[in-house]
Amino acid sequence: xxxxxxxxxxxxxxxxxxxxxxxxxxxxxxxxxxxxxxxxxxxxxxxxxxxxxxxxxxxxxxxxxxxxxxxxxxxxxxxxxxxxxxxxxxxxxxxxxxxxxxxxxxxxxxxxxxxxxxxxxxxxxxxxxxxxxxxxxxxxxxxxxxxxxxxxxxxxxxxxxxxxxxxxxxxxxxxxxxxxxxxxxxxxxxxxxxxxxxxxxxxxxxxxxxxxxxxxxxxxxxxxxxxxxxxxxxxxxxxxxxxxxxxxxxxxxxxxxxxxxxxxxxxxxxxxxxxxxxxxxxx
Amino acid sequence: xxxxxxxxxxxxxxxxxxxxxxxxxxxxxxxxxxxxxxxxxxxxxxxxxxxxxxxxxxxxxxxxxxxxxxxxxxxxxxxxxxxxxxxxxxxxxxxxxxxxxxxxxxxxxxxxxxxxxxxxxxxxxxxxxxxxxxxxxxxxxxxxxxxxxxxxxxxxxxxxxxxxxxxxxxxxxxxxxxxxxxxxxxxxxxxxxxxxxxxxxxxxxxxxxxxxxxxxxxxxxxxxxxxxxxxxxxxxxxxxxxxxxxxxxxxxxxxxxxxxxxxxxxxxxxxxxxxxxxxxxxxxxxxxxxxxxxxxxxxxxxxxxxxxxxxxxx
Numbered sequence: 033x034x035x036x037x038x039x040x041x042x043x044x045x046x047x048x049x050x051x052x053x054x055x056x057x058x059x060x061x062x063x064x065x066x067x068x069x070x071x072x073x074x075x076x077x078x079x080x081x082x083x084x085x086x087x088x089x090x091x092x093x094x095x096x097x098x099x100x101x102x103x104x105x106x107x108x109x110x111x112x113x114x115x116x117x118x119x120x121x122x123x124x125x126x127x128x129x130x131x132x133x134x135x136x137x138x139x140x141x142x143x144x145x146x147x148x149x150x151x152x153x154x155x156x157x158x159x160x161x162x163x164x165x166x167x168x169x170x171x172x173x174x175x176x177x178x179x180x181x182x183x184x185x186x187x188x189x190x191x192x193x194x195x196x197x198x199x200x201x202x203x204x205x206x207x208x209x210x211x212x213x214x215x216x217x218x219x220x221x222x223x224x225x226x227x228x229x230x231x232x233x234x235x236x237x238x239x240x241x242x243x244x245x246x247x248x249x250x251x252x253x254x255x256x257x258x259x260x261x262x263x264x265x266x267x268x269x270x271x272x273x274x275x276x277x278x279x280x281x282x283x284x285x286x287x288x289x290x291x292x293x294x295x296x297x298x299x300x301x302x303x304x305x306x307x308x309x310x311x312x313x314x315x
Numbered sequence: 316x317x318x319x320x321x322x323x324x325x326x327x328x329x330x331x332x333x334x335x336x337x338x339x340x341x342x343x344x345x346x347x348x349x350x351x352x353x354x355x356x357x358x359x360x361x362x363x364x365x366x367x368x369x370x371x372x373x374x375x376x377x378x379x380x381x382x383x384x385x386x387x388x389x390x391x392x393x394x395x396x397x398x399x400x401x402x403x404x405x406x407x408x409x410x411x412x413x414x415x416x417x418x419x420x421x422x423x424x425x426x427x428x429x430x431x432x433x434x435x436x437x438x439x440x441x442x443x444x445x446x447x448x449x450x451x452x453x454x455x456x457x458x459x460x461x462x463x464x465x466x467x468x469x470x471x472x473x474x475x476x477x478x479x480x481x482x483x484x485x486x487x488x489x490x491x492x493x494x495x496x497x498x499x500x501x502x503x504x505x506x507x508x509x510x511x512x513x514x515x516x517x518x519x520x521x522x523x524x525x526x527x528x529x530x531x532x533x534x535x536x537x538x539x540x541x542x543x544x545x546x547x548x549x550x551x552x553x554x555x556x557x558x559x560x561x562x563x564x565x566x567x568x569x570x571x572x573x574x575x576x577x578x579x580x581x582x583x584x585x586x587x588x589x590x591x592x593x594x595x596x597x598x599x600x601x602x603x604x605x606x607x608x609x610x611x612x613x614x615x616x617x618x619x620x621x622x623x624x625x626x627x628x629x
Contacts, residue, residue: 047429047432050425050429051429051441054425054426054429054441054444054445055444057422057505057508058444058445058447058448059444059447060463060471061448061451061456061459061460061462061463061505062447062448062451062459064459064462064463064471065458065459065462068462076469077469078469079467079468079469079474080468080474080475080477080478081468081469081470081471081474083471083475127353127354127357128354130350130351130353130354131350131351131353131354131355133350134346134347134350134351135351138343138346138347138350139343139347140343140344140345140346140347140348141344141347141348142348143347143351146351146355149355149358149363150354150355150358153358153362153363155562155612155613155616156362156366156609157562157565157566157585157605157608157609157612158566159566159585159588159589159605159608159609160365160366160369160605160606160608160609161361161362161365161366161369162588162589162592162601162605163369163372163592163598163601163602163605164364164365164366164368164369164372165361165365166592167368168361168365183357183361184361186357186361187357187358187360187361187362188362190354190357190358191358191362194354244449244450247452248451248452248453248454248455249452250452250453250454250568250569250572251568251569251589255593265452265455266452266453266454266455266569267454269454269455269458270454270457270458270572270573280462280469283458284458284459284462287455287458287459290452290455291450291451291452291455294450294451294452295447295450295451297450298443298446298447298449298450299443302439302442302443302446303439
């Protein structure tokens, strides 16, 4: 039993009230989006609005997923979102894992300097490199391609991923590796077989942070992938009101679909993710 | 195949010509560089060189019709700093920063303290609910809040306040000067609070319980405990949240784009930089604006780091 200090009488009900307020703050925007996504156009015009849903229709989703013209744009954007976020996450982990291992375990010539440089790049904001990368992408033909977005998103996510993974590998007992090495495991086998499972919370944290950042990215795809075949959901959805129609039901439905993958990820991996992040945050 | 256990410094290879130590050293050097090289290359090509390119470009003249990029000293900086749109973007950024950080710190501390008092499944569920806004992409968050802030009676906020007789007529929240900034900043705080809670919670969990027990013996009440133990020991965590708020406010783009469009009256420094570069195609101004924004961020970071390290000396 953990001892809590200093909670007097009255704390119980205060705690409930604070809990309700916190839930309202966190959930109302999402709740209201759900209400609008499933509402009929007539309901959206009703004033004053009612807090509880007055009707239920799948019409908005049907138009988004089956409607002529519009659904094609929607599916293309959905595919672009998936390709860009998954591609970035995989590439980032592939690059970051070996680097993080090296920084955590090997003292090689230049390691301190390289780690310092990578730490500094954590602080480089995206707008500082926006124009030069635009020029680079234009001259190399990568502009308006999925690869072009993936490379830029990866470079933005890499420093943090290396940092998170490194801080996890550092905490592992070194005896384990020595034992495995005595059994004849090479460095790469060691990394994937022995260290891999132990750093799982760190890998999950790095992967989720990278996925969330690239799934939610807006400025980078806006500049480097503004064509119908390459723009992700984050770029399409704001344009839905104005470009195709002015009905909010459609926009809410598209927004909800865009929210599903990251929200599911956070709910499913909550335990791993938060312990991974708390570990990173506390050092 | 080379010798396997070469990584171990204690490996004994008796009577070899070169010292085993230096051979191992070389191998570790090579292996380390090999493992780091791909990441280092990506970061060099896509982060470091472009950053340097921006700094150089900020001292060059850009004209769409003239391919000649002559150096023109600090002309871009002088023009940008004298531009009333840029000055407005600095004021906007300051406004976003104040509201976002105040909201995140107050709401974040309340939530973190509340979470800290829970345990078991209740805590896990609460944490998931609290972290959810973090998973919502910035533009989608903007869209969700636009439904709430709609200037007509269809907006949730207008509707609620009117039925409670708190407002006489429906308000165009986003298009009112100052109010617009405060409202947008509040929506940004909604997205930024989860990370703040995670950082503050980590800080809270690092405070030794004995301190509270000792203060109980000394007769301190809850408020005294909060002001004399919790708050001072949370200072490093609060500094990180502040720093994060500053970085976020200077680079803020998505929510502003969705809620009010890229209007000079509401964009941040990063938004104004985007307008220079991709609306006016004046890369020189864009470079200068991006360098100024980065310098401000760096200066704020240094101040905070200094504060945090001074705290830890006590």
